[in-house]
């Protein structure tokens with residue numbers, strides 16, 4: 001096994017064993033995050049594998065890599081070992097029961113009822129290991145009329161309001177954010193819930209089940225806006241860049257067609273210094289823009305002035321000029337392709353290079369948190385289907401080679 005030790009220290013989840021019975025992105029990424037943090041993650045797949053292995057395109061992007069590897073599966077399943085087990089056989093189920101005895105976490109994202117049908121629902125597994133933390137992901141939550149419905153990324157974005165939040169004012173078609181963000185935030189929340197349950201287990205001695213859904217996670221992603229709207233009785237609403245309340249927290253196109261996002265939420269604090277830096281001193285005392293309220297009332301006129309101003313220089317020229325004060329709050333609007341060249345991404349290793357044994361060195365998005373003493377990172381490539389079945393059964397569960405033959409004959413393992 002590849003070690004995740006760095007300078008003699010292991011990741012924060014060292015010693016935690018995670019059984020990862022998941023597919024596609026939502027469940028797998030939550031377990032991969034625990035693998036990033038040094039947990040021993042064992043992915044459990046059916047004999048024909050996680051359906052995500054067969055995904056060959058994501059939008060316009062080809063997912064095929066050298067050596068028959070797949071970018072989608074590699075990204076969702078790094079830092080895991082893998083076993084293939086047919087859970088529709090009693091022998092296959094028994095393998096999982098034996099694994100559960102020594103596990104800390106079990107994660108799954110199958111449709112409601114599937115785990116129970118296969119004999120690995122929470123009520124069964126807690127009998128075997130009462131301290132088990134059992135994480136479960138669904139589309140719309142464990143209760144309610146739609147608890148049994150299947151769901152993928154776009155369903156979460158649609159139902160939780162995220163698509164409408166991303167849709168610009170006046171657009172006729174709802175906007176869907178690419179990159180599987182709804183699955184990703186679901187995975188992050190599921191991981192977060194499991195980590196808290198591990199603390200509860202250690203502090204209070206209880207195992208428990210945690211449920212997260214596309215709907216809950218994508219609502220929580222917008223939790224501030226949802227709560228504020230409900231409390232105030234008004235709508236948050238999508239941004240209108242041509243008519244913003246605060247023109248200093250708005251986006252503008254620079255002379256080289258690059259966009260700049262300004263974020264001066266304290267509009268009065270920045271009004272005079274920012275307009276001075278832009279060379280718009282004549283606007284500072286313009287009575288139409290004397291207060292925030294008047295600026296909001298006359299926003300289109302102010303945006304037009306700023307549009308003309310930003311068109312005079314390239315982003316880099318504006319950047320150099322605004323940096324001189326060291327105090328203005330803004331960012332370059334970037335594509336994800338540009339991230340690998342971003343000096344902050346490089347300095348903080350947010351994109352890291354992993355030396356994949358089959359593909360060779362590959363760049364991947366790194367674990368997002370930096371631990372000062374117990375590093376997180378990418379230690380191991382995604383497993384091939386059933387790659388560690390025999391290793392785990394024989395070396396860790398005590399099966400003999402004769403047992404392995406019988407399990408194969410019974411169709412429980414490949």
Ligand SMILES: CC(C)(COP(=O)(O)OP(=O)(O)OC[C@H]1O[C@@H](n2cnc3c(N)ncnc32)[C@H](O)[C@@H]1OP(=O)(O)O)[C@@H](O)C(=O)NCCC(=O)NCCS
Nearest residue numbers: 024025026045046085086087088109110111138139150151
């Ligand atoms: C992802 C999803 C849409 C897939 O739906 P699906 O392809 O119809 O799959 P289901 O979850 O209903 O069931 C999977 C099947 O695989 C079978 N299976 C899974 N692992 C198995 C194993 N190791 N051995 C044998 N059978 C296995 C299950 O028994 C089930 O078959 P059955 O209905 O005959 O019992 C659905 O599971 C779902 O909505 N999950 C929750 C939300 C989610 O995570 N979505 C994915 C986002 S990336």
